[in-house]
Each structure stands twice: as structure tokens, then as C-alpha cells.
Amino acid sequence: MSDTRFDVVGLGNAIVDVIARTEDDLLARENLNKGSMTLVDEARADQLYAVMGPATIISGGSAANTIVGAASFGVRTAFIGKVRNDEAGKAFTHDIRSIGVHFGTAPATEGPATARCLVMVTPDGERTMSTYLGACQNLTSDDVDPELIRASGITYLEGYLWDPPAAKQAFVKAADIAHGAGRNVALTLSDSFCVDRYRDEFLALIRNKTLDVVFANQHELKSLYQTADLQTAINAFRAEDILGVVTCSAEGSLVVTRESTHAVPAYPIENLVDTTGAGDLFAAGFLAGLARDADYVSCARLGALAAAEVIQHVGARPQIRLSDLATQAGLTA
Secondary structure: OOOHHHHEEOOOEEEEEEEEEHHHHHHHHHOOOOOEEOOHHHHHHHHHHHOOEEEEEEEEHHHHHHHHHHHHOOOOOOEEOOOOOOOHHHHHHHHHHHHEEOOOOOOEEOHHHHHHEEEEOHHHHHHOEEEEOHHHOOOHHHOHHHHHHHEEEEEEEHHHHHHHHHHHHHHHHHHHHHOOOOOOOEEEOOOHHHOOOOOOHHHHHOOOOOOEHHHHHHHHHHOOOOOOHHHHHHHHHHHHOOEEEEOOHHHHHHOOOOOEEEEOOOOOEEEOOOOOOHHHHHHHHHHHHHOOOOOHHHHHHHHHHHHHHHHHOOOOOOOOHHHHHHHHHHOOE
């Protein structure tokens, strides 16, 4: 996109991930829904942290992970998200800038601490998340830089951002500015429980053309259309006349348009370690391809490649340059 300064700008929750191995019985004792994301207050976050095993602390946040992944493919990226000027906030800022992502959102000087997500990974690689939003909830429309949005080819939004009311206003402002500049807007539905909370509002965003691209996994899509049958959900998605991208774990992905549905296989892996960030990195690869005008199937292949890399180690961010991996795999981004 020749007239842009950035290929993709992401808006999302700036979070530090605390990741630990755990057993299913701990989830049961703590009444946690396996595979879900639950919002918690600071006291509950402290209580869960106390019962977790040895943890790895890594900067995270859904859209931030996607933006870091896209940067690893070599595309020009920026991020908007709120941290506190505490140690966790400084770590988040350092980490995202170190890979070349533009991050200029002013940190909060008072109020709640930088957000953290407690990620419990069971032996099957499934992750269960308990998130204390903290300073994330202080993201407001004032943090949305209109020039940054206008200078970005794609504005990428995370569904989790729909939880805090002020962040919701920032979300809508960014989408309006992007479309006013002739740019595209993409959304990830984030979590099936998030969809349960905001189903009607997400459908309204799709139907009033606030969105050009929607990412969902199969569970989120079925929740969106309140059906247990994936094909029924796909048919409903197709009727929305939007670019829809549906991930189906080991079965690969589906690219859905009004005209067609393309099935793209998952990329083979040697060892499943941690599914944290699989959807985020799939979106990173897809957006990297989209930013460079690749066809949709090629975009999905890049997404599959990125997801395969991230699920073979702990943490939701790539450990090697995805552009190098793409080259080795005979793909270009």
C-alpha cells in the first residue's frame, strides 16, 4: 500500500502474560472454564497467581501479539494500547518497540496497574486465561491518533476491547477515521464468551459495514450465529458479504466471501506445546499477506505458518523471524 506509513495498526489491550503449566484438576478447583478467557479483579488475579506453578512472564495482549507477528513478517506496524508507568508497563513498551513496532501511546501516571493475563496451560496445550484489565480500561478515544490511523492501510481491532466502555469509544473512533481515509478495518472476535456478551453489537458492526474483515475461530462463529453446526454458521457468515476468516484448529482455516469458501490446511507441526496466541499469529500472517496484496489463500497459508510456529513453544509471540520461516517454506509476505 504505497501511500501508507504503516501497513497495519492494532488497537487492543496492552497486557503482560503470566504463563504456567497446570493440570485440569486445578481448573476444576478454581471453577475456571477450560479454554475460556475470564475477566477478574486484582484480588482474584493475585489469588490465582498464588496457586499457579512456576511462571514465564511475557508481554502479550491479543492485538499486540498479532501486530508483533506481522512485524516479524517484515510489514510496517503500529500499536495503540494503554499501560501504567510501572515496571510491567515499561517491560511491555520495551518489548513491543524492540521488534520495530511503533508504540507511542502515553502511559497512565495514576490509576490501576498495567494489565496482566494469567494463562494456565494444560497438558493438551489448551490455554485458560484469567485477565485483570487494569490500565487497559483507561484507553480512551483521546489515545487514538487520527494521523496514525489515516497513515495505516489496515486498522485491526480486538473483540476484547469491547469490554471497557471508554475503549469501545476508541474502537469506533478508529474505525470511522480509517474508513474516512479509505482504509480497511478488521476485527477479531477474540473469544466465544466475548461473543456471548456482545453478539448483537458485533453483528451490528458487521451489518452496518463498520468492518471489512472478521477473524473468528469455529467456536466463536458458532456462538455468533447461535448454532452448534459449523456449516450453518459458515452459510450465515457468507450472507454478510464480508471477508471472513475462520480458524478450525488442526483442520486448518476457511476463507469466506459471498462468492466462495476456500479451505486451507493447517501447517504441519512436530510437537504441540501451547496454543496460546495461535489465533493471534494466524491473523498476523493473514494481515501480512493482505497488506502486500496477496490472494486470500496465500494469506491463509501465511497465517497457518505463523500459528504453527507459535504453538510449538511457550508464549504467544514468535521466537524466530517469520519472514525467514516464510522464505524457507516457499511463501512470500
